[in-house]
Amino acid sequence: MSASIEIANVTKRYGTLSVLDDISLSIKPGEFVVFLGPSGCGKSTLLRMIAGLEDVTQGTIAVGDQRIDTLPPGKRGVAMVFQSYALYPHMTVAQNMSFGLENIKVPKKEIVRRVRFAAETLEIAHLLDRKPQKLSGGQRQRVAIGRAIVKEPKAFLFDEPLSNLDAALRGRTRLELAQLHTRLGSTMIFVTHDQVEAMTLADRIVVMHNRKIEQIGTPIAIYRRPATRFVAGFVGSPAMNFIPVRNISQNGNGASIDTAGLGTLDAAFRLPAAFSSEGATLGIRAEDISVLPAGQPGIPLIVEVVERLGDRTLVYGRLSDGTRLTAEADGRSEASASDRLEIALDTSAIHLFGADGVAHHADGG
Amino acid sequence: MAESYRRSHWGHGLFVLPYLTVFAALLVFPLFWSVWLSLHKVDLFGSGRFVGLTNYARVLADPVFLQALRNTVVFVALSVPTLVALGLFCALALNRTTRATSFLRGLFFSSSVLSVATVTLIWRFVFIPGDGLIPMIFGQLGLQPINFLSTAGWSLLSIGVATVWWCLGLPMMLFLAALQQIPADLYEAAALDNASRWRMLTRITLPSIARTVMLVTIIQIVMQFQLFGQAQLMTNGGPSGTSRPLVMYIYEVGFVRWDVGKGAAASELLFLIILCAAMVQYIVSNRKAEG
Numbered sequence A: 001m002s003a004s005i006e007i008a009n010v011t012k013r014y015g016t017l018s019v020l021d022d023i024s025l026s027i028k029p030g031e032f033v034v035f036l037g038p039s040g041c042g043k044s045t046l047l048r049m050i051a052g053l054e055d056v057t058q059g060t061i062a063v064g065d066q067r068i069d070t071l072p073p074g075k076r077g078v079a080m081v082f083q084s085y086a087l088y089p090h091m092t093v094a095q096n097m098s099f100g101l102e103n104i105k106v107p108k109k110e111i112v113r114r115v116r117f118a119a120e121t122l123e124i125a126h127l128l129d130r131k132p133q134k135l136s137g138g139q140r141q142r143v144a145i146g147r148a149i150v151k152e153p154k155a156f157l158f159d160e161p162l163s164n165l166d167a168a169l170r171g172r173t174r175l176e177l178a179q180l181h182t183r184l185g186s187t188m189i190f191v192t193h194d195q196v197e198a199m200t201l202a203d204r205i206v207v208m209h210n211r212k213i214e215q216i217g218t219p220i221a222i223y224r225r226p227a228t229r230f231v232a233g234f235v236g237s238p239a240m241n242f243i244p245v246r247n248i249s250q251n252g253n254g255a256s257i258d259t260a261g262l263g264t265l266d267a268a269f270r271l272p273a274a275f276s277s278e279g280a281t282l283g284i285r286a287e288d289i290s291v292l293p294a295g296q297p298g299i300p301l302i303v304e305v306v307e308r309l310g311d312r313t314l315v316y317g318r319l320s321d322g323t324r325l326t327a328e329a330d331g332r333s334e335a336s337a338s339d340r341l342e343i344a345l346d347t348s349a350i351h352l353f354g355a356d357g358v359a360h361h362a363d364g365g
Numbered sequence B: 001m002a003e004s005y006r007r008s009h010w011g012h013g014l015f016v017l018p019y020l021t022v023f024a025a026l027l028v029f030p031l032f033w034s035v036w037l038s039l040h041k042v043d044l045f046g047s048g049r050f051v052g053l054t055n056y057a058r059v060l061a062d063p064v065f066l067q068a069l070r071n072t073v074v075f076v077a078l079s080v081p082t083l084v085a086l087g088l089f090c091a092l093a094l095n096r097t098t099r100a101t102s103f104l105r106g107l108f109f110s111s112s113v114l115s116v117a118t119v120t121l122i123w124r125f126v127f128i129p130g131d132g133l134i135p136m137i138f139g140q141l142g143l144q145p146i147n148f149l150s151t152a153g154w155s156l157l158s159i160g161v162a163t164v165w166w167c168l169g170l171p172m173m174l175f176l177a178a179l180q181q182i183p184a185d186l187y188e189a190a191a192l193d194n195a196s197r198w199r200m201l202t203r204i205t206l207p208s209i210a211r212t213v214m215l216v217t218i219i220q221i222v223m224q225f226q227l228f229g230q231a232q233l234m235t236n237g238g239p240s241g242t243s244r245p246l247v248m249y250i251y252e253v254g255f256v257r258w259d260v261g262k263g264a265a266a267s268e269l270l271f272l273i274i275l276c277a278a279m280v281q282y283i284v285s286n287r288k289a290e291g
Helices: A043-051 A093-103 A108-121 A137-149 A167-184 A195-201 A219-224 A229-234 B002-007 B010-038 B054-061 B063-093 B099-113 B116-127 B133-140 B154-167 B169-179 B184-192 B197-208 B210-225 B229-234 B246-256 B260-290
Strands: A005-014 A017-027 A032-036 A058-063 A078-081 A155-159 A187-192 A204-209 A212-217 A241-251 A254-259 A263-267 A281-284 A289-291 A299-308 A312-318 A324-330 A340-345 A351-353 A359-361
Touching (some): A005 A043, A017 A043, A032 A043, A032 A195, A043 A078, A043 A155, A078 B184, A093 A108, A093 A137, A108 A137, A137 A167, A167 A195, A187 A195, A195 A219, A212 A219, A212 A229, A229 A351, A241 A351, A324 A340, B010 B260, B054 B063, B054 B260, B063 B154, B063 B246, B063 B260, B099 B169, B116 B154, B116 B229, B154 B169, B184 B197, B197 B210, B210 B260, B246 B260
Parallel strands (some): A032 A187, A032 A204, A289 A324
Antiparallel strands (some): A005 A017, A204 A212, A241 A254, A241 A281, A254 A263, A299 A312, A299 A340, A312 A324
């Protein structure tokens, strides 16, 4: 059973402090949506408002056809997995999972069936008689998910559930969550500040910043066509390079962008007439900058730090005007600090950001 | 480093020496001395001959001791559950951070800092026939006034009421400290699990503070078995010894009649009773927690 979630003009204020400002969002049944943003952007608050753990100051939230923002948490038909798992420490795994069902007087037989199904799905059937303190972090996490599954909710809410796991376990659990979503087909909302989790799990990512939604889109759209400078800088590792623009002159289908460090670049931009080069910034990802073979002329880059990641090498350096830039070289690159490299940019991958932070993309977007 | 650590190992003991000296002088030595006294015939004129368990036999055969023992057990059975339940109730009610709850916490704890003389004086004003608060209320309601402090049955109960009022602060504070250790997200998970307030109390709060409940109960058992000042000052053990507690019996035997050996034997018996009561409570609670 999965349902749509409709968030309409939701605002959250604590006294005079505004935490979320006029948020609207539609989530389709069965969709896996990730709220991504830095700490303090309001993503967890929004999730907790859907769960009923925070009041809505203004606006409405509906699950399916039913408005839920006025209902108590238990009556909303949603289940939540907490960052700390929030397992009841004095209850066994089975009791933890059946507690919610006992509270709504589900028949004993049905409780046993659902607990067994969830335990088998999550491969924790052998742990049912153990108490949480006897479980590892990963096992606790599964129990917390199991506690949500048995409720057969209309939507699952995950509040940074992987952040307490070590790197290896986090990767594996991420994969299992994706499989679980495929198997259950439920609507899932997942809050994280980890862009890898967002990129790998989400059907759609909601990037949040400073009380507002910056962009809603598929992971690739968010990565390839960030709507704002914040999204461009927040999503992607290493972060996108930003280079101040001196002047832009538009000609025919393209634009000639003049920068201090990169010189003048011609790219296929269709900028709005009102676009001003005043305060504008050019953005380009490291992977769209290539290091040229020795002897080939390009844009000079003085190397400061080299990070060898095996399959690729990240070269951190400075342009002739001192602007910092990160380029991606081949895994076999022999570049080292203080080297002078020649680089070239893929001008079709350039983004331009106006002084207001709004993005324009080289392919005419 | 490791070698110097090992060499200085015994020197570390010096840090606890001041405490150990006081502990040994004021607790361990009197305990053994009292055992020694209880096995001898001792009176005002000094220590006498070894009499074996005669003092214990005399104490156990003394109807006044048996009456005091019964009074004390009844008092503990009434006051300890009341203190635990009321302390928990107050802590639950005041487990939030508003100005009102901070004020009330302070107010409820304030009685604990009063001396026993002040407490008994206040409660004498409440119970005293004629002008006391309760007789006045009875009068207003048109009821026949009861002389609480000099009526058998009521006198011990009156001491219990004063004791609960006096001692409530500590259990409340211990429960509050325990309640604040319970992670808030357990209650959030329970809210999402459709748990009623009663289910949250019985399935989350109480199991989470079970150890503190045990601690408070044992502390109160130990404290209330040692009832003395309130009984001495409010009823002087009367009427007819119906509110005389064990410590008062020990005091009268040892320091009024100067039968020090018998008094010491009675105090050893009280020590054993307290030890047993605390152990029983500990074992029962542990079994429940494991079960």
